[in-house]
Amino acid sequence: MEENTNTTPSNFIRDIIEDDLKTGKHAKIHTRFPPEPNGYLHIGHAKSICLNFGIARDYKGQCNLRFDDTNPTKEDVEYVDSIQEDVKWLGFDWEDRMYYASDYFQKLYDFAVKMIKEGVAYVDNSTAEEMKNQKGTPTEPGTNSPCRERSIEESLDLFERMKNGEFEEGAYTLRAKIDMASPNMHMRDPLIYRIKKATHHNTGDEWCIYPMYDYAHPLSDWFEGITHSLCTLEFEIHRPLYDWFLDVLHLENRPRQIEFARLNLTYTVMSKRKLLELVTEKYVSGWDDPRMPTICGLRRRGYTPESIRNFADKIGVAKRDAMTDVALLEHGIREDLNKRAPRVMAVLNPLKVVITNYPDDLTEEMETINNPEDPSMGSRKIPFCKEIYIEQDDFREDPPKKFHRLYPGSEVRLKSAYIIKCNEVIKNDKGEITELHCTYDPETKSGGSSTRSVKGTIHWVSARHGKKAEVRLYDRLFVIEDPSSHEELSFKELLNPHSLDINENCFIEPELAKAKAGDKFQFMRMGYFCVDPLSTDEKLVFNRTVGLRDSWAKLEKKDS
């Protein structure tokens, strides 16, 4: 991590931690980030990662990476690998503390035996259906299982035989003996272990019984000496159970579970199930499709780790459900890239301009600064000649009010080159504009002594030197702010049909052909773009990370 530039704002969790440090409840803070390896990490996980690792960093503690892998049927090493990559990319380091809940299967088993011996857990052979009926409803108490009073000896024997694989899946479970009348459904004798004859990504076929989350989690935290176990709000109702396991096992130096609101972002979905559906049903190209809110998607889109960490700091941490405006994320990446991205010129929708009074065979090398925000980034040369491309949008045959760009008879400055004047509009026989004939003013070369100024400055690329490229313009994935909460339509019916617009005939300045995968640029007046990982020398592909703020577009929209 970078040196002591801790500007992370405080929040209620940090308040608790500072208090625990002050009162001496803990001498050292220990947190953990506990993903289940059943999907790719998304921006919501990034919030949790920044919270947990950020706290460890700021209070000189430690944060573990722990895979919460207690359900072999859903988990896979593909996810284990991607999660590590994403956490590292975000800039955090778990050092030698990468664990699996499955590392603790033996200890977990031993503690379960202890619970049976203490009479607080029993083996049940009720079917799933019977158990559901015993459970009751939120308004009606449940009823005790007929197995609830099974003797300790018998439960011990059955539990061991469960472990030994003597029974079929579903035949037996281990349950906690708590209170079938509790108003909290999670306390109505919840399951501790179930039989699953599945191969586990980490432990293989060593086990055929697997602990449930509610049991594995508090104990895993305790094994690792976690002091503050941070999780999202939906686990709030599980907290009494979290504490119960620690209680009945008489464990000292207990971790404390604290819940905070998960991140929701406008115009996207955040549930792993929904993201998985988008991937498997091919609504997007993969987990790393740049429209996805996944960490790998954002990375491919051109987001930087700094901008995401910054975003996490800015949104804060609280207990109330919230829906954060994606504009805040976008602001963060613009802010970061504004400082770091070199400015280059690229024409996305080319319109040819012939400068009729410019020498036929001349090429001038125009000097241009790489980033006005950072002079240390230097300058470069770009070729200029008689034939150039400009953006179609920068010309209007019939200009609206306040249009500062090219139209018949008007003058604009070509960035870092000359002022040109539009004299003639050339059309084909269908009446489409194919070319503009302009003249330039040789006295107005950039950096020269001329003080003549015009209202508009536009970007351009030499038609003889520019290289072709494909540019992918991304927009929000969904058409409404909260696609998960529409009364009638499913989220998949609310996808934005224009979320990807591929532009294959773009021209970029020649220098840009050397760019490498992941390189980031500002295409002047257009937005921030990065080289796609699958881009090749033969076919250059750029992804638009985010557009520039466009007050002209806003003005024009308002006037229409």
Place this chain on the structure above:
RNA sequence: UCUCGAGUCGUCUAAUGGCAGGACAGCGGCCUCUGAAGCCGUACGUGGAGGUUCGACUCCUCCCUCGAGAACCA
């Protein structure tokens, strides 16, 4: 319906009995060889009703609204 949790500018978030503040978004202006960036300015909020108090976003009561909870998921 029951239990638990949460309600502060449009959005996110501070203020922990003592001036309701910041960020994003918005609006207006300045500047500009990027209609970008930057700079300046501006508007906007404590869910409601009572109560306690010199003083309430904060404490109490009732109400309202929203979220979570009945997987051998996490």
